[in-house]
Amino acid sequence: MTPVISNDEVLHVARLARLALREDEIEPMARELSAVLEHIARIGELDLDDVEPTSHVVEVTGALRADEPRPSLPRDVVLSQAPAVSDGGFLVPSPQA
């Protein structure tokens, strides 16, 4: 059977997800996702035209709170978990090598 999702589509989605895949991981990913998507496709059989979507079951509207300033976490506490820091900020590789 033709897989629902091709190897090229897998690579496209992996780029969107900022996820590297090794060469030997692409085809198994396509196969596994296709099997799940085939099962999921059964919801295509339902007549849902007049049904409203549900994104959340709790109907909270206008969950407002007083806009009062509070101290943030101390900078050194936040930076303590970072893989690399410099000058009081997070250090990352250059966007351009």
Add this chain to the structure above:
Amino acid sequence: MSSGALELSAVAAAAAIRDGSLSAGELFDAYRERAGADRAAGEQGLNCFTWVADERPAQAPAGGPLAGLPLAVKDLFCTEGVPSQSGSRILEGYLPPYTATAVARLLDAGASLLAKTNQDEFAMGSSNENSGYGPVRNPWDRARVPGGSSGGSAAAVAAGLAPWALGTDTGGSIRQPAALCGIVGLKPTYGAVSRYGMIAFASSLDQAGPLTRDVADAALAFAQMVGRDACDATSLEFPHAITAPSAERLDGVRIGVPDELTGDGIEAGVRACFEAALARAEELGAQVQTVRLAHAPHALSAYYVLAPAEASSNLARFDGVRYGLRAEAQELLEMYTSTRHDGFGAEVRRRIMLGTYALSSGYYDAYYGRAQRVRTKVAGDFREAFAEVDFILTPTAPTVAFALGEKTGDPLAMYLNDYCTVPMSLAGIPAISIPCGLSAGLPVGLQIAGPAFSENRLLDAAHAFEHALEFDGSGARV
């Protein structure tokens, strides 16, 4: 301290501490020793824990409703200064700067942090085999899985390595491991407990709840966790106080049994235990009738679109910049993609891919949009059913605990474990799993679901079942 103290329920242990016949500090040490031994044994033991306290809390809080009782907490709850890794190598060694509200409330009520428990990575799994820290074993049979994703919490409580534990449930992650390990697991109404400080999987579904030896313990823990939290805008003030369950009878209670969740796919031994529980319900005075949940068979499909979609967004934060693992790279984009490849396990990568695909241009309406509409139908089915009945009963899981490795090669077969628990998650309603018997020597769970905020009635009904069924959990004790 007598060794019998470790056999006490949390309610009984708290009472003994309060009347002075049991020392909270000594109880903590005894559990710490047991949990520490399991931790030291690694995968040669049950592998329930990712961290165990190395000493008593400086000020053992013997006061408060929880009287200093030791508490095991699923790894994904942030605990200040204590490793919180959500079962993932991408967060190895992460020490959060704050504590999750659900945990903080239990500690404020007098609980003492005993240990963090092993889990499927980012709570994605039904067998605990997706943990970055090795699988957990089922204390009833060590060649079998404990269920997941709160597998470490369930196995620890069943084995007597902790008096009780905190877990989370997105599509069944409290109820299914509770069923497979022969203990009680409560998934509360969505919004009843704050999600603040829970490392997020699927935010519209994630909910914290207790895994306990009995129903009264579940009520005691839940009573201390509920309520509005300014840090979680979806949390709600629970409409009434949580009371200790006491019912022994089910007179006048209307019980609905949906064919859709009790038919094909439920193995014979599980079905036999379930039918025996229904017969017992009638003896206790309940009326049992069939109800229709027409869209429940589609709930699993909708769930495996919605939950991965939310996960793909929530897990975007793990990029090697602010915390956790960073892969060596010369250039930023390569750093992101390599960090995420190396840090996430196979199942998490699969779900991120599935969710990103479902949200991507051209597929959004066919998958995500439709799944949201199925969710509306599933919730509507429950609303209609609860006009006729007080509770809906199903088996918690279609099978008893399966062998380690049996389903790891087939993601879809693994997902089918959640068939009976996912519909309630989509509807946001509370459900509890209690042990209702053994099939071939392994525990079977009974799931009882009620309308939103019906926890007091739900716990009462579960209490009546528990006392009538007289399940013996001693087969799992270490």
